[in-house]
Amino acid sequence: MSKICVVFDRLRSEEKMLQKEAESLGYDTSMIDAKITQLNTESKKTDYDFGQVVLERCVSYFRGLHFTSCLEFLDIPVINKFSVATNCGNKMFMTLCLAKHKVPTPKTYFSFSKEGAEENLAKIGFPMVIKPVIGSWGRGVMPLKDKDTMDAVFEIRELTDGPHDRIYYLQEMIKRPPRDIRVITVGEQAVGAMYRKSEGFKTNIALGADPELCEITNEIEDLAIKASKSVGGGILGVDMMEDKEKGLVVHEVNNTVEFKGLSRVAKRNIPKEMIEFAVNSVRK
Incomplete structure (x- = not known):
């Protein structure tokens, strides 16, 4: 393994963290802006150095989805796979995957x-x-x-x-405390979790919710991994709520998960875990 590629359309802290971690582990990295690439069906050779494995990190769901499809056409390993991006990017498809695999989820x-x-x-x-x-x-x-x-x-x-x-x-509408739980899964491991606390209806950090470190219990990890597997696995963000009657229920699985805030307080090195997973995925 000589090179890891990070594809992005907005260079955020997360992508910089991945580059830094890859280089600290001894891997060369290429950072490619999806917005300025040109790909075609004439040849599987390109002018871009995608390395041996790509981490697709586009903010735009549709851009990332279509770029992933091109990478798979070029026979370049990419995380996450096109099928996973498709399942996670559409809430209906995602919910059907959860239900099919008997993952507790809201009606x-x-x-x-x-x-x-x-x-x-x-x-x-x-x-x-x-x-x-x-x-x-x-x-x-x-x-x-x-x-x-x-x-x-x-x-x-x-x-x-x-x-x-x-x-x-x-x-x-789930009867829950004023928070939900975001769990980051890498392969078959939960590598970090946080509560997203908000007195409002929405608990998104981007909308002002307060993050707080969450202990990863066996129940949380087992449910997060089961949810991850239901959509195809990879590097994912699993969101769950604490229903007062049903217990934990999963309401969303996210494909290109953000991790800057959680990385500051998590016990494990999240970008390192992601890089090592990417490397190991093509060594098998």
Whole structure:
């Protein structure tokens, strides 16, 4: 193994940490900006040095997904795989993977039109949570507390042109403490976890939630690894909530997971774990 490549579209602290850790372990690194690359189907040889394995770290889900597809066409090992990125990037696909593998998750309902969603809610009742099937950082995730809220949210959706807005993803509202848990999994290990504490509805760090180190219990690790395997495994961020009646439930698995904040307090060296996993994945 001589070189590891990190593909990005915005050079953040995480990508710099990965580069530094790889070089400290004795590996050459190449840092490639996906925005300025040109690939084609004429040849599997390119002008870019992708090394022996690529860590795909694009902020843009669609850019990263399509870039990963090209890398797999070129027979270049990439983490995470295209199938994993696909499963994690769409909340409906992800939830179906969790359910198929019997990972505890909130009850979720799908409708494919405004009218279908209204009928679904008439049977289920309120409150519920509506989420866009594609999106990050809590954007578009809203509580539906009553029919008036539903009417307002659905009206806005009908005015947009986004094809994914025609998919209505409705999830039960979990009775939880004012926090959730983010677990970073690398292969079959949970390498770090934190509480994301917020008095508001959303617990995203990007929206102001406060991080706090979370002890990785056997229950948390087992559930996180089971969730990771359900979508195909790799380097992932597993989000779970503490339901007062059901216990831990997984509500999301993230593909290109951020880890800067958690790295400051985690007991293990998260970027080092990621680099070593990438190297070992192509040595097998």
